Amino acid sequence: MENIKDTSIYRNPVILQSEDLTKYILETAVYPREPEALKELRKATENHPWGFMATLPEAGQLMTILLKLLNPKKTLEVGVFTGYSLLLTALNIPHDGKITAIDIDRKSYEVGLPVIKKAGVEHKIDFIESPALPILDNLLEDPTNEGSFDFAFIDADKENYVKYHERIIKLVKVGGLLVYDNTLWGGRVAWPEEDVPQHAKSGRQAAIEFNKTITQDSRVEFALTSIGDGLSVCRRIV
Known part of the structure; x- marks a missing residue:
C-alpha cells in the first residue's frame, strides 16, 4: 500500500468548506431524505429577512439520528427562530414527548407554526x-426539573452560551x-483576529x-464537528 506522506488533501479547509462540496452533500445526502414538512418549513424560512439564521438541514440530518438513538421524551430548545430544528425534534420524539421551547421572538416562530400544525406535532411543544x-x-x-430532560438543543445568542451551558447541564440527565x-x-x-469583520x-470570541469551556468541562463527553456551521455534541457523564 502506498505510503501517503502529504495528508493536506484530507484537511484542506478550502476544500472542506467549498460551496461545491456543500451543494454535493445537500443534493446527494440531505435533500433526498428531508421530510416534506421540514422541506416546506425550510422553503418558508427562505423568505424571512433573517433566513440565514435557520438550522442548516445537514446539521438537522445528524440531529435526527441522535434523536432516534436517544429516543427522548422530554427535551429543551433555546432559540427557536422559525422552528426548523423544533419541528425536526417534534417529528422524532414519541407522541407523548414534550419540548420546552424558548425564544424572544414569537413572530418568527409563527412563520413555521402553520407547518408544525399541519404536521400534527404542535401538542408536543410548549x-x-x-x-x-x-x-x-x-x-x-x-x-x-434537575436531571429530568433527555435532550437539549441550543441555537441562540452566542454570547450567553457559557451561561446557558451552566444551567442546562443541571437540567439534562x-x-x-x-x-x-x-x-x-x-x-x-x-x-486571524485582524481578518474578522x-x-x-x-460572536467569534464568544x-x-x-x-474552550466545553473542552475543559469534565462533566461531558464532547465532539466539535464541522457539520453545518459547527455542531457541538455533548453527552453528560457526571
Whole structure:
C-alpha cells in the first residue's frame, strides 16, 4: 500500500468548506431524505429577512439520528427562530414527548407554526416567549426539573452560551445530550483576529470561549464537528 506522506488533501479547509462540496452533500445526502414538512418549513424560512439564521438541514440530518438513538421524551430548545430544528425534534420524539421551547421572538416562530400544525406535532411543544436565562433559572428553582430532560438543543445568542451551558447541564440527565449550533461561527474561530469583520468579532470570541469551556468541562463527553456551521455534541457523564 502506498505510503501517503502529504495528508493536506484530507484537511484542506478550502476544500472542506467549498460551496461545491456543500451543494454535493445537500443534493446527494440531505435533500433526498428531508421530510416534506421540514422541506416546506425550510422553503418558508427562505423568505424571512433573517433566513440565514435557520438550522442548516445537514446539521438537522445528524440531529435526527441522535434523536432516534436517544429516543427522548422530554427535551429543551433555546432559540427557536422559525422552528426548523423544533419541528425536526417534534417529528422524532414519541407522541407523548414534550419540548420546552424558548425564544424572544414569537413572530418568527409563527412563520413555521402553520407547518408544525399541519404536521400534527404542535401538542408536543410548549413555546415560551422570553429571554432564556430567566426561564432556565425558573426551571432550576424546582428540584424535580434537575436531571429530568433527555435532550437539549441550543441555537441562540452566542454570547450567553457559557451561561446557558451552566444551567442546562443541571437540567439534562446523565447520559443525555446537549447540542450547540454555530460553534465554528462561519469558520472565523480559526481566522486571524485582524481578518474578522467588526460585526462578527463578538460572536467569534464568544464561540472561542465556549469551545474552550466545553473542552475543559469534565462533566461531558464532547465532539466539535464541522457539520453545518459547527455542531457541538455533548453527552453528560457526571
